[in-house]
Every structure is written in structure tokens, then in C-alpha cells.
Amino acid sequence: MGYLFKVPPFHAPARDLPMSQMLQIHDQLREMILSLDLGPGERLTERWLESRFEGSRTPIRAALVRLEGEELVRRDGRNWIVAPIDLGELEALAEFRIPLETTAVRLACARASEADIAGVEEMLDACQSGAPREEWHRVGTDFHVEIARLSGNPFIVKAIAGAMTRLSRARWLEVWTEPSREQAWREHRRILGFIKAKDPDSAAREAADHITDTRDRLLRSLNEDRRGLRARGFAVIGLR
Amino acid sequence: MGYLFKVPPFHAPARDLPMSQMLQIHDQLREMILSLDLGPGERLTERWLESRFEGSRTPIRAALVRLEGEELVRRDGRNWIVAPIDLGELEALAEFRIPLETTAVRLACARASEADIAGVEEMLDACQSGAPREEWHRVGTDFHVEIARLSGNPFIVKAIAGAMTRLSRARWLEVWTEPSREQAWREHRRILGFIKAKDPDSAAREAADHITDTRDRLLRSLNEDRRGLRARGFAVIGLR
DNA sequence: CGGTCTTTCTTGGGATACCGAAATGGGATA
DNA sequence: TATCCCATTTCGGTATCCCAAGAAAGACCG
Known part of the structure; x- marks a missing residue:
């Protein structure tokens, strides 16, 4: 002072x-x-x-x-x-998340209670098309953490939460289109559906695909908007 | 002061x-x-x-x-x-490590250079039977971190390093027998051997088995020595 | 006028002063 | 003797102070 x-x-x-x-x-x-x-x-x-x-x-x-x-x-x-935001991390981050999140959904199939699953469903329901961008951003992050929580393994939860934090700012930079938002929403639904149905293999496959898709969508958007990023003056490094 | x-x-x-x-x-x-x-x-x-x-x-x-x-x-x-040391974490820790380390060895098969692998080999060689306990403890931890490093994924490295840190103190409490030491040493060798031979599936299987074995050995030792632990006055919780 | 030396200012690293709350420890009391 | 109460100490949380190093800004010289 x-x-x-x-x-x-x-x-x-x-x-x-x-x-x-x-x-x-x-x-x-x-x-x-x-x-x-x-x-x-x-x-x-x-x-x-x-x-x-x-x-x-x-x-x-x-x-x-x-x-x-x-x-x-x-x-x-x-x-x-x-x-700084290091967009070069994005690939490594996906690579890190895939084994963890597939494990998480598998464990969730075995361990999650109906009530827990319903809780995550509610979270998704609460975020409809009209919701503000902040809302989508938050739910898009929290979904993965909540799924991890269903695994009952605190180390997985913490690792996923950390990864989502690292991803968070890059996701703000993404130019979100309505279709991509829709796709993410559908994928989240599907993952949760397979957990609810106690189908670990499908849930794991879906989770892995979702992470890959999301990474690609993000990288594509950022590459296309690279000029825009620099213009906005962000210290963004590592995009190849 | x-x-x-x-x-x-x-x-x-x-x-x-x-x-x-x-x-x-x-x-x-x-x-x-x-x-x-x-x-x-x-x-x-x-x-x-x-x-x-x-x-x-x-x-x-x-x-x-x-x-x-x-x-x-x-x-x-x-x-x-x-x-405090929470021995209840040990299962969750193994559950966390398995997907990460199997992924790490798979990636290592694809990415590690001969020189990098040789470096890890040297580390193992440097710790022979006669070595002091501290040495075995350190190498037993570092091996896993170094393997993770071979994956080239910094997030995996950091997560494994954190997990090994969390495990470190429990490992000091373990009563180490010569045969168990030998077994761990053999398993480490085998994992590295499969990486060197670029055999990802075998390396992954071996890594998963090693983590499971180590966990069981540790839990067994601690259960048998529970009285000894309390006598030594450690704030050790969570052992079922 | 450009480059360089010097002075000044700012910043982070560290040390210490001070406060209130909780712990501690005697005694006094029942 | 067991218990309660209050004086005292100890501790963590915060604010402030001091120092050295480096960056910025002048001042000076060629």
C-alpha cells in the first residue's frame, strides 16, 4: 500500500x-x-x-x-x-488426457451411483443453447472434471482438473461456431449415456474420440484465426 | 529469529x-x-x-x-x-499410475532414442546389490520418472513424478527383503528391455504388472508390520 | 548527434514490528 | 484433589521497513 x-x-x-x-x-x-x-x-x-x-x-x-x-x-x-499460453501443449495435453479419461469413464461405469450420474446430467441440462458463452465454457470444463469424479479416484480428478485448467485459456481464444458447440454437447451426452448404460468399452471409445475431436477443432480454429490472435496482442506461443 | x-x-x-x-x-x-x-x-x-x-x-x-x-x-x-501418510491412497495411486505408465512406455517405444534408453540403463546399472538403502529407494523412484520422460510428454512426466513423491514415504516404511528388491530390479530391467526392443504391448503389460506387484508387496509388508509402524509413532492412517 | 557513464527510481527478497487468537500454565476455589 | 479462571506466552497473519540489483532516465563527452 x-x-x-x-x-x-x-x-x-x-x-x-x-x-x-x-x-x-x-x-x-x-x-x-x-x-x-x-x-x-x-x-x-x-x-x-x-x-x-x-x-x-x-x-x-x-x-x-x-x-x-x-x-x-x-x-x-x-x-x-x-x-503465457503455449499452444504447443495442446497435443501433449490430449495425449495425457486420453488414458486418464478413458480410465475414468471405465471406473465410473463400475462405481458411479445413479444419483451421481443424475447430478452430471443436470449440469448438462442447465446449459441450453441460449446460455451465455461463459456458461458453455464453464460446463465444457466442469463436465470432464465431474466425470473424473465419478471414477472415485482423487488422483485422476486432480490431474484432469489441472489439465482442464491448462486448457481453459486456449478455449477462450477459440472461435466457437454453433455446430461445434452442438457437436461437443452431443458427445458429452453420449459419454454420459454409455456410463449410465454401464458400457465401459463404448464409453472409453467415445471419450477418447471426444478428446481427439475437441483438440482438432481447437487447433483448426486457432490456426485459422492466428492473425486475429496476434492482433489481440496475446503472448501466444508454440502453434506450429 | x-x-x-x-x-x-x-x-x-x-x-x-x-x-x-x-x-x-x-x-x-x-x-x-x-x-x-x-x-x-x-x-x-x-x-x-x-x-x-x-x-x-x-x-x-x-x-x-x-x-x-x-x-x-x-x-x-x-x-x-x-x-500425514495416508496408506489408503496406495490403491488409488496404483490405479492412477497404470494408465499413465502404460501410455508412457508405449510412447517411449515410439519415441525414445537409443541414447536416452542407455541413460536409464546406466542408472539401473549404477545401483548394484551392495548399494545402500537410500540408493535403492532413489533409483526405484527415479526409474519411473525417467521412463515417463522417455515418453516425451511433460504432463505425463509431471504426473508420475508427483505420484512417486506421494509414494516415497510409504516406501521408506516398507520392510525390504532381498528377494523383493531383486524382483523389482528384474521387473525394471524387463520393462526397459521391451522398450529397447520396441515392443509396446509387452512393455505396457509388464509395466502394469509391475505397478500391481509393487502395490501388493507394499501393502503386504505394511500390514504385517502395522504394529511396528505404530510403535515408531508415525501418523499413518488409512490402512484397512 | 550518438554513445556511454552516472544517477535515480523501482522492484523483488528479506527482516522485523505488531496484532489478535489460541494455547499454556499456575494458582485459587469449591 | 479436580476444576475453573485469568495472566502470560506463543503463534500465525499482516503491514512495514531495509537492502541490493537492475532498469530507466539523465547528464556528459567525444
């Missing part, structure tokens, strides 16, 4: 949670990064964050260290920057 | 790397945790760490936040504790 005209040491009025300020700042900053509110590659100074979040450097640095662990923020020399 | 008889503000003599103290503390603390130098569940006070590492709370807190991200340290209310 400012060093002049400063009100004498004012200590926070004791929130109920530990490190509450740090957690708040972490969440907000995370959201700003994932929503592209802060551009990939953008420099973050602790002092700017201080004024932006009206907290002192201590909780801000803690939040930055934490975000560094999530690879949403990175060091550039001794500076902090928002992690 | 102490509040009495304190030498006036002494500022660190400028290391070359940014946040060097934090990184040093992080590494040392990490090592102490993984080697069971600090018992699972043990309370860590920032002030104790201060004197232990002769640094101030700032870098120590950064190291703790970072370790929290690796789940080696955790909050308990507003205290810090060394993450």
Missing part, C-alpha cells in the same frame, strides 16, 4: 479463516488470469497488485507463490508474469 | 538466484519430510523453522506455501503440519 499519508498500522479485523486475504487474492487473481482479464505474458508487479487488491505484499506474495505452483504465474528473471 | 541479543538488521549477502533462500529452505524441508526426518503429522511452527534454517519468516512462509502446493505440508486449523 502507499507509503505516504498512510493511516497508522491497521491490522485486519480478524477474519474467520486462516490466511483469508491470501486466499481471496489468490482466487481473484486466478480468475483474472483464466478469464484473460490479465493477458498471457503480462508483467505483474507486487506493488501494482498491492494497490489493486488493497492488501500488503505479504498475502500477495503468498498468493503468487501459490499460483506459481499451479503454473498460472511464472518468474521471468526476478519479475512475475502471467504464464 | 530471536528477539533478544539480536544483531542489528543483517541483510542477506545477495545470492545469485532470485528467492534463493526460499528455494534452499524449500529443498531442505522437502528432503527432511521425504526422508521421514520430520514425522508425518508433526507440527511445524514458523518460529522453529526460523531458528532451524536461520532465515526469517518471509522465505520460510514462501517455502511452506510452495510445499503446501506439493501436498507435503498441510494446514491444520491455523497450524502447519507435515502431511
Whole structure:
């Protein structure tokens, strides 16, 4: 905070949670990064964050260290920057997701309760054609995490959640057409349908195809719009 | 540091790397945790760490936040504790590793160069029967990470490295017999052999079997020695 | 006018001051 | 003696302060 005209040491009025300020700042900053509110590659100074979040450097640095662990923020020399988007990761990410998600749906077939499955169905239902883009984006991410959750394996859940986070910003850059949205929606439905029907092989095949399709759609869209991306000034690297 | 008889503000003599103290503390603390130098569940006070590492709370807190991200340290209310060992994770961990490592060895068959494979072979060779226990422990972990590296997929590498870290402490608790050591060694050899021979199916089968075997060996040993574990006072939970 | 040296400013890394809450530890009391 | 209460300490959370290094901005010289 400012060093002049400063009100004498004012200590926070004791929130109920530990490190509450740090957690708040972490969440907000995370959201700003994932929503592209802060551009990939953008420099973050602790002092700017201080004024932006009206907290002192201590909780801000803690939040930055934490975000560094999530690879949403990175060091550039001794500076902090928002992690750039590396579109070269997209293939590796799909390659990583396929074995995990096929395993997840297989396990889900064996373990998921009717109620759990119904919960995911509801989530899909809640996002109809007219829904705003944010909604589609969120559900498109959460679906995969929720499916992973049906597997009952926390390591799979965490890995998938991490992968979807890494994918999130690239997905914002995609130019979404109505047909592609529709296709994704149908594929999600189909995967869930096979889980409900306890058909692990079909579910796994469908999941793998979906990941591949999505990757291709994304890469195609980004390649076509490459000029647009640069124009928007994003530090986007790695697209071959 | 102490509040009495304190030498006036002494500022660190400028290391070359940014946040060097934090990184040093992080590494040392990490090592102490993984080697069971600090018992699972043990309370860590920032002030104790201060004197232990002769640094101030700032870098120590950064190291703790970072370790929290690796789940080696955790909050308990507003205290810090060394993450307990949860032996209930062992099954889920194996379930997680199998699809990833089978994928890794398949990819390795397609992508690994002779030189890379030779590097891993050397690592195995360097650890002969007479080697100290630490050596076996390290190689037993690193082998899997190095195999993952042969896949060329950084996400797989990171996931496997994380899984092996999570497994590391449980492996220290295992009572290692000469035959089991031998078996693990043979299995590692075999996996690498199939990769060298570009036989993905056999490599994948072998890798999956190895993970299963290792899990069973570990669970059996821990079950038999459960009394011993408690006697040693470890905060070990989750063994059914 | 361009290049270079110097001064200044800014930033991150680290140390410490201070607060409130929780833990601790005696004694006093029933 | 068991229990409760309050003084004291300890601890984590936060704010601020100090330092060194490097970047930016001038100042100076050829």
C-alpha cells in the first residue's frame, strides 16, 4: 500500500479463516488470469497488485507463490508474469488426457451411483443453447472434471482438473461456431449415456474420440484465426 | 529469529538466484519430510523453522506455501503440519499410475532414442546389490520418472513424478527383503528391455504388472508390520 | 548527434514490528 | 484433589521497513 499519508498500522479485523486475504487474492487473481482479464505474458508487479487488491505484499506474495505452483504465474528473471499460453501443449495435453479419461469413464461405469450420474446430467441440462458463452465454457470444463469424479479416484480428478485448467485459456481464444458447440454437447451426452448404460468399452471409445475431436477443432480454429490472435496482442506461443 | 541479543538488521549477502533462500529452505524441508526426518503429522511452527534454517519468516512462509502446493505440508486449523501418510491412497495411486505408465512406455517405444534408453540403463546399472538403502529407494523412484520422460510428454512426466513423491514415504516404511528388491530390479530391467526392443504391448503389460506387484508387496509388508509402524509413532492412517 | 557513464527510481527478497487468537500454565476455589 | 479462571506466552497473519540489483532516465563527452 502507499507509503505516504498512510493511516497508522491497521491490522485486519480478524477474519474467520486462516490466511483469508491470501486466499481471496489468490482466487481473484486466478480468475483474472483464466478469464484473460490479465493477458498471457503480462508483467505483474507486487506493488501494482498491492494497490489493486488493497492488501500488503505479504498475502500477495503468498498468493503468487501459490499460483506459481499451479503454473498460472511464472518468474521471468526476478519479475512475475502471467504464464503465457503455449499452444504447443495442446497435443501433449490430449495425449495425457486420453488414458486418464478413458480410465475414468471405465471406473465410473463400475462405481458411479445413479444419483451421481443424475447430478452430471443436470449440469448438462442447465446449459441450453441460449446460455451465455461463459456458461458453455464453464460446463465444457466442469463436465470432464465431474466425470473424473465419478471414477472415485482423487488422483485422476486432480490431474484432469489441472489439465482442464491448462486448457481453459486456449478455449477462450477459440472461435466457437454453433455446430461445434452442438457437436461437443452431443458427445458429452453420449459419454454420459454409455456410463449410465454401464458400457465401459463404448464409453472409453467415445471419450477418447471426444478428446481427439475437441483438440482438432481447437487447433483448426486457432490456426485459422492466428492473425486475429496476434492482433489481440496475446503472448501466444508454440502453434506450429 | 530471536528477539533478544539480536544483531542489528543483517541483510542477506545477495545470492545469485532470485528467492534463493526460499528455494534452499524449500529443498531442505522437502528432503527432511521425504526422508521421514520430520514425522508425518508433526507440527511445524514458523518460529522453529526460523531458528532451524536461520532465515526469517518471509522465505520460510514462501517455502511452506510452495510445499503446501506439493501436498507435503498441510494446514491444520491455523497450524502447519507435515502431511500425514495416508496408506489408503496406495490403491488409488496404483490405479492412477497404470494408465499413465502404460501410455508412457508405449510412447517411449515410439519415441525414445537409443541414447536416452542407455541413460536409464546406466542408472539401473549404477545401483548394484551392495548399494545402500537410500540408493535403492532413489533409483526405484527415479526409474519411473525417467521412463515417463522417455515418453516425451511433460504432463505425463509431471504426473508420475508427483505420484512417486506421494509414494516415497510409504516406501521408506516398507520392510525390504532381498528377494523383493531383486524382483523389482528384474521387473525394471524387463520393462526397459521391451522398450529397447520396441515392443509396446509387452512393455505396457509388464509395466502394469509391475505397478500391481509393487502395490501388493507394499501393502503386504505394511500390514504385517502395522504394529511396528505404530510403535515408531508415525501418523499413518488409512490402512484397512 | 550518438554513445556511454552516472544517477535515480523501482522492484523483488528479506527482516522485523505488531496484532489478535489460541494455547499454556499456575494458582485459587469449591 | 479436580476444576475453573485469568495472566502470560506463543503463534500465525499482516503491514512495514531495509537492502541490493537492475532498469530507466539523465547528464556528459567525444
